[in-house]
Amino acid sequence: MRHREQWPCQVEAPNQDSSGFIFGPEFVHFRIWRIFKCRALSLYPLIMKDHQGPSLSTYSMPLAGFGNTFESEAIPGALPRGQNSPQVAPLGLYAEQLSGTAFTAPRHSNLRSWLYRIRPSVVHSPFELHDSLNRGDFRTAPFGDRPPSPQQMRWSPLPIPSHGEKKDFLSGITTLAGNGSVSSGHGCAAHVYVTNAPMEERFFVNADGELLIVPQAGPIQIRTEMGILEAEPCEIAVIPRGVKFQVNPTQNTSRGYICENYGAPFKLPELGPIGANGLAHARDFVSPNAWFETGPSSEFSHELIHKFQGKFWSSQLSHSPLDVVAWHGNYAPYKYDLRKFNTIGTVSYDHPDPSIFTVLTSPSDTVGTANVDFVIFPPRWMVAEHTFRPPYYHRNIMSEFMGLITGIYDAKEEGFLPGGASLHNCMSAHGPDATTFEKASASALSPQKIDQTMAFMFESRYPFETTQAAHEPSLLQGDYWKCWQGLKKNFV
Numbered sequence: 001m002r003h004r005e006q007w008p009c010q011v012e013a014p015n016q017d018s019s020g021f022i023f024g025p026e027f028v029h030f031r032i033w034r035i036f037k038c039r040a041l042s043l044y045p046l047i048m049k050d051h052q053g054p055s056l057s058t059y060s061m062p063l064a065g066f067g068n069t070f071e072s073e074a075i076p077g078a079l080p081r082g083q084n085s086p087q088v089a090p091l092g093l094y095a096e097q098l099s100g101t102a103f104t105a106p107r108h109s110n111l112r113s114w115l116y117r118i119r120p121s122v123v124h125s126p127f128e129l130h131d132s133l134n135r136g137d138f139r140t141a142p143f144g145d146r147p148p149s150p151q152q153m154r155w156s157p158l159p160i161p162s163h164g165e166k167k168d169f170l171s172g173i174t175t176l177a178g179n180g181s182v183s184s185g186h187g188c189a190a191h192v193y194v195t196n197a198p199m200e201e202r203f204f205v206n207a208d209g210e211l212l213i214v215p216q217a218g219p220i221q222i223r224t225e226m227g228i229l230e231a232e233p234c235e236i237a238v239i240p241r242g243v244k245f246q247v248n249p250t251q252n253t254s255r256g257y258i259c260e261n262y263g264a265p266f267k268l269p270e271l272g273p274i275g276a277n278g279l280a281h282a283r284d285f286v287s288p289n290a291w292f293e294t295g296p297s298s299e300f301s302h303e304l305i306h307k308f309q310g311k312f313w314s315s316q317l318s319h320s321p322l323d324v325v326a327w328h329g330n331y332a333p334y335k336y337d338l339r340k341f342n343t344i345g346t347v348s349y350d351h352p353d354p355s356i357f358t359v360l361t362s363p364s365d366t367v368g369t370a371n372v373d374f375v376i377f378p379p380r381w382m383v384a385e386h387t388f389r390p391p392y393y394h395r396n397i398m399s400e401f402m403g404l405i406t407g408i409y410d411a412k413e414e415g416f417l418p419g420g421a422s423l424h425n426c427m428s429a430h431g432p433d434a435t436t437f438e439k440a441s442a443s444a445l446s447p448q449k450i451d452q453t454m455a456f457m458f459e460s461r462y463p464f465e466t467t468q469a470a471h472e473p474s475l476l477q478g479d480y481w482k483c484w485q486g487l488k489k490n491f492v
């Protein structure tokens with residue numbers, strides 16, 4: 001935990017309870033009740049040793065490593081030995097395979113897990129279109145709202161819900177940009193979210209893509225059918241396509257970003273001449289242990305929202321869908337602490353291209369040209385000699401959607417706010433604003449620590465289109481273009 005001691009990245013929940021929502025005691029009760037259901041029924045020895053009440057340590061001992069094949073059971077003996085699908089599974093559980101890639105995908109990229117659950121996933125009422133979510137701001141590409149624009153765009157952070165307004169994670173998502181096509185399985189969407197209410201008996205499963213969640217302010221608990229993850233600002237969590245889950249703020253409010261990846265699942269980038277180590281280390285990714293909840297059945301007591309081809313469908317269940325008692329495989333949610341990133345940069349002059357900061361990549365059919373990359377701009381030393389140190393002026397065939405978790409981004413000292421976002425589409429010029437240019441051109445080039453900051457980018461080969469919601473004057477900064485207009489002619 002040395003990283004957190006060095007740099008706690010304490011981005012607190014944004015201004016909590018201006019809403020008047022009585023969040024704390026009710027939600028604590030909700031959590032304890034849910035956890036107790038698991039504890040009372042699982043008899044998991046580690047849990048039973050906990051006499052101090054429920055705590056995260058009782059259910060979230062992580063399984064370490066990126067893409068490893070794990071096995072985990074919430075009750076000893078729940079996992080079949082020696083085979084996947086015995087005639088009768090242990091403890092009366094149902095065996096169910098969850099395939100994240102085609103059966104015939106090459107072994108090195110084949111993703112699947114076996115889940116041993118109290119009821120198979122097929123037990124639910126018929127799907128019906130969900131009215132309010134289908135009219136909401138959580139959108140799927142292609143949108144067709146307006147022509148894709150080459151104009152540089154920048155957005156202010158989502159506002160905190162107003163007095164008395166409750167937003168759970170699903171209703172709190174606003175899509176700003178997206179590209180590609182969900183039906184053809186390529187591209188991605190860039191969402192922002194703000195939530196101040198638990199999902200309670202509502203659960204979500206996304207058939208359209210995996211979700212890379214980037215909390216920006218306020219931590220979240222992600223309860224999935226394969227276990228529980230907690231993520232705070234400067235951590236990310238990835239929920240694979242098809243995994244059932246819910247997200248709840250663990251303080252009053254949480255705000256952040258989401259990359260919904262319609263394409264190939266994220267993986268670690270190749271390291272090339274860097275060698276065997278560096279960037280995000282596989283050992284620092286963690287997946288949750290098996291955890292489940294069960295309880296008295298009652299008809300239509302739980303709702304499962306299923307997103308399929310851009311539409312939200314609702315079905316009712318008599319039980320929690322988080323009822324997997326044991327699982328094994330390599331297709332599972334995971335989290336990663338961005339502060340553990342091994343940042344690599346120049347020790348002589350100029351910049352490496354920002355691909356050196358790639359945490360995860362979703363490849364496309366063209367080698368080296370990502371469907372979408374997740375890239376960060378973490379704290380680091382700048383030591384480059386006789387070099388303009390901020391990011392260089394740039395036009396790029398790739399399209400760049402950026403966000404800021406905390407601190408100040410080194411190309412924009414003003415206007416690009418934590419919780420805000422920017423978009424520089426394919427071949428749209430961008431770079432430091434006039435103030436940053438003037439300052440960096442004159443500053444002494446002693447070693448400098450860029451500290452207490454964390455920006456990121458969803459970088460895609462496909463140009464982004466924006467939603468109507470992204471053009472709301474309260475979000476879109478209409479004067480962004482002006483930040484470069486002070487760049488004067490210095491030619492002599």
Ligand SMILES: [Fe+2]
Nearest residue numbers: 394396400430
């Ligand atoms: Fe760029």
